[in-house]
Amino acid sequence: MQRAFRRAHRSLWLVLAFLIPIVLGLALMMRPTGTHEQPPVPLDDAAKSALEANQ
């Protein structure tokens, strides 16, 4: 049983040693870049007057 345990340990880590970096690498490569902040959009005249009216 001891050797069976060692075999299971070796097989498991051979799989995990490939699988984990692949998942980690893909997740990091595919993640959205940038700051998630949208550039400010200038207000048009109608929006400006509506804002001033509210203030």
Add this chain to the structure above:
Amino acid sequence: MSVKYVPVIWNRTKLAYDAVVLATVGAYLGIYLYVAPQFQTVTMPIDWDIYKAQAFGTCVFFLLTFILCIGPMARLDKRFLPLLYNRRHLGVITCVLAYFHVDNILGWYNAFSPINRYVSVFIVNTSFDRFLGFPFEILGVLALLILTILAVTSHDFWLHFLKPTLWKFLHMGIYLAYALIVAHVALGALQSAAGPFMTTAVGASVALVAALHLLVARKEHLFDTQESPMDDSGTWMDAGDPTEVPDKRARIISITDDERVAIFRNGKKLSAISNVCAHQNGPLGEGKIVYGCVTCPWHGYQYRVEDGRSPPPFTEKISTYRLKLEDGRLWLNIEALPPGTYVEPVVAPILAEGS
């Protein structure tokens, strides 16, 4: 070792071990929560609940990385063996911290939902067909489930109930839990990680854990595939020069088929016992003889070297093997004798120091 049921056999080593672990965890959380924010230059600070969840989450991840490194490090270098002694308490502490992480997460992200917050974890995101956007919370829940099962069954009661082999296979689940946690972090926290620290730390953790386990697996595989010559009858294996077995220590022999045998020297006497401790299958041959008994390097279980029995009042026993000397070579009979069978030691002079 204990002859009667004791929930936890506390001793000074265990108390010191746990005290160091708790102090380290406390220091990590204290620095993360109270010291580090003072050095941050953010215009919009993170909410306190999220910050606490991050602190507990990262603590769990680093603790789990450390736990997974202890085993292979102890196999590669005996100086790390003391870390192994109370590793189970470290695992239980990690599980408890994981629950604190979950509590903070649910208390923030799932608290404003009209649905029960425990239920909402499973139903708010069902994008199982996507890689990015995959419900990484489920991965965390599965990992927590495994950690809980392992923590609950970490007690010696379950070790005796399930027997060491099954118990050890069950506790290999920690590797699956680790893989799930890495995926949970990669698809969750790392997607919005601001700086390179967490990404680097997770990558380094994965590389370290995988490299250590593969290194040990290779070392064990090479040892298992070593072949010693057999005699014509096929029952006696050449165990080498008897003078090279160090006093109070053992030479480990990989016998045909499956198991390993530890040949111990106690002064001029040589005896062979199973290399497998009855407690948790620790490698007895990597231990030494203390007060006349072979002492397991993992948890200190002891056996008399001549009959493989624990000294009274303890009742553990392991298999013994016959030895013989022929033409200055030591020969090992590969047929295991029933556990606890007395075998007369072989007398062989120890190699004179310096010769």
